[in-house]
Amino acid sequence: MESVKPSAVTPSKSKLARTFAKVLHVRAVTGIAPVDGLKNVKVDADLNNEANKCKSALNNEEDEELQERKATEALLAKTFASISTVKASYAQLQNAQSPYDPDGIQAADQLIVSEFKTLSELKQCYFKKQFDPLPARAILAAKLKELQSVNRTFEIMGKKLESQARLKESEIIFLREKLEEANVHNRSIEKRLNQSGSLSVLDNLHMSGLSPSHFVTVLRHTVRSIRSFVKLLVNEMRSAGWDIDASVKAIMEQNVVYWKEDHKCFAIESFVCREMFDSFNFPNFSLPNESLPDRNRRQLFFGRFNELKPEKAKDFLAGKPRSPFAKFCRIKYLRLVHPKMEASFFGNLNQRSLLNAGEFPNTNFFTSFAEMAKRVWLLHCLAFSFEPPQASIFQVGKWCRFSDVYMESVNENDEEMPVESETQIAFTVVPGFRIGKTVIQCQVYLSQRQVKNFTSTKQR
Numbered sequence: 001m002e003s004v005k006p007s008a009v010t011p012s013k014s015k016l017a018r019t020f021a022k023v024l025h026v027r028a029v030t031g032i033a034p035v036d037g038l039k040n041v042k043v044d045a046d047l048n049n050e051a052n053k054c055k056s057a058l059n060n061e062e063d064e065e066l067q068e069r070k071a072t073e074a075l076l077a078k079t080f081a082s083i084s085t086v087k088a089s090y091a092q093l094q095n096a097q098s099p100y101d102p103d104g105i106q107a108a109d110q111l112i113v114s115e116f117k118t119l120s121e122l123k124q125c126y127f128k129k130q131f132d133p134l135p136a137r138a139i140l141a142a143k144l145k146e147l148q149s150v151n152r153t154f155e156i157m158g159k160k161l162e163s164q165a166r167l168k169e170s171e172i173i174f175l176r177e178k179l180e181e182a183n184v185h186n187r188s189i190e191k192r193l194n195q196s197g198s199l200s201v202l203d204n205l206h207m208s209g210l211s212p213s214h215f216v217t218v219l220r221h222t223v224r225s226i227r228s229f230v231k232l233l234v235n236e237m238r239s240a241g242w243d244i245d246a247s248v249k250a251i252m253e254q255n256v257v258y259w260k261e262d263h264k265c266f267a268i269e270s271f272v273c274r275e276m277f278d279s280f281n282f283p284n285f286s287l288p289n290e291s292l293p294d295r296n297r298r299q300l301f302f303g304r305f306n307e308l309k310p311e312k313a314k315d316f317l318a319g320k321p322r323s324p325f326a327k328f329c330r331i332k333y334l335r336l337v338h339p340k341m342e343a344s345f346f347g348n349l350n351q352r353s354l355l356n357a358g359e360f361p362n363t364n365f366f367t368s369f370a371e372m373a374k375r376v377w378l379l380h381c382l383a384f385s386f387e388p389p390q391a392s393i394f395q396v397g398k399w400c401r402f403s404d405v406y407m408e409s410v411n412e413n414d415e416e417m418p419v420e421s422e423t424q425i426a427f428t429v430v431p432g433f434r435i436g437k438t439v440i441q442c443q444v445y446l447s448q449r450q451v452k453n454f455t456s457t458k459q460r
Contacts, residue, residue: 270429
């Protein structure tokens with residue numbers, strides 16, 4: 001064991017040790033020892049005096065250490081209070097930057113400089129051992145100052161958050177105004193589309209002035225309406241939990257490679273077009289009991305075209321529920337929408353029941369269907385308004401070569417299609433038309449399979 005160095009012993013302990021050593025030395029010199037349990041009274045008195053002196057010295061030293069510790073604590077409390085004041089003043093300085101407040105900036109700057117001076121003075125007091133004579137009072141005052149600084153910091157942060165909240169509220173108001181402007185703009189666009197959807201551009205059309213361009217105009221509106229209905233149909237299928245893949249496979253007789261998942265909607269669009277344009281080449285157009293006059297047939301169809309063109313399908317059906325167009329809507333709806341599909345979408349067959357009873361449903365689904373049926377009906381009426389030979393419809397056979405003359409691809413510009421592969425027709429999406437010598441291309445979906453020669457097949 002290492003010996004304890006004299007410098008390692010505290011002054012109070014050294015003094016006590018010297019006192020006890022002195023007492024033992026006195027006993028050893030005088031030879032006085034307890035005899036028969038009795039002590040020397042004088043020696044005991046000396047010992048008691050020395051012990052009291054030692055105790056008093058120890059108490060004084062402890063008091064000095066306690067006072068020094070409290071003074072140090074007071075100094076630290078003042079230091080932390082000044083630091084808190086600096087933080088609060090810096091927060092005030094930042095807050096005064098925006099919006100710009102010169103008076104606030106000057107006051108915060110002066111306070112920061114003052115507190116830095118206080119910190120410098122506290123540093124000098126520590127090195128010079130110049131402590132506060134009343135440390136307890138100084139500690140309380142420092143804590144009070146620190147709490148005031150923290151409170152001021154929170155107040156500044158609260159004001160800053162309130163300012164940010166007001167800014168966010170103004171941004172919300174601005175965005176709401178922009179949203180309202182966008183809604184107004186969208187409504188104006190929708191209004192123009194509805195006007196174009198009502199084919200108002202053909203208001204002054206006369207039968208003698210018919211041209212293929214008029215037919216193309218009506219066809220574009222028809223395709224747009226079909227795709228709008230297909231989008232609604234697919235959304236209803238997904239909402240009802242239908243398996244889109246299984247539905248597409250049931251529609252298509254063979255497996256088709258779809259370059260994108262969204263392209264499966266083209267197969268559903270192909271099915272809708274196939275049902276809606278069935279019997280397009282016949283004047284009665286799916287109305288087997290429809291009797292048409294042999295004379296003035298062109299005038300009849302052109303009159304039907306002008307009669308329905310400016311009307312909404314819903315209003316026309318309500319006003320003329322027994323018209324040829326109303327019969328057309330009933331037949332096409334019952335063929336296109338399967339009972340299981342309707343029951344899955346709406347939980348009942350009320351729409352079919354109303355149609356079979358000679359009435360028409362007042363639902364968004366049927367309204368969308370009726371608008372699509374209106375466009376197809378108008379296209380048919382316009383086709384038979386031309387001089388013979390009237391417009392005819394065609395579609396291409398499956399897995400034929402692609403021909404720019406008769407076809408346009410709905411996915412030709414798809415980046416995921418392999419460039420080196422030979423393009424072939426998987427199925428016709430929208431049929432094509434012939435008006436005299438004018439050919440209006442059909443829209444097809446391109447895929448890969450064995451090549452066959454191109455054949456044009458007329459629909460029934």
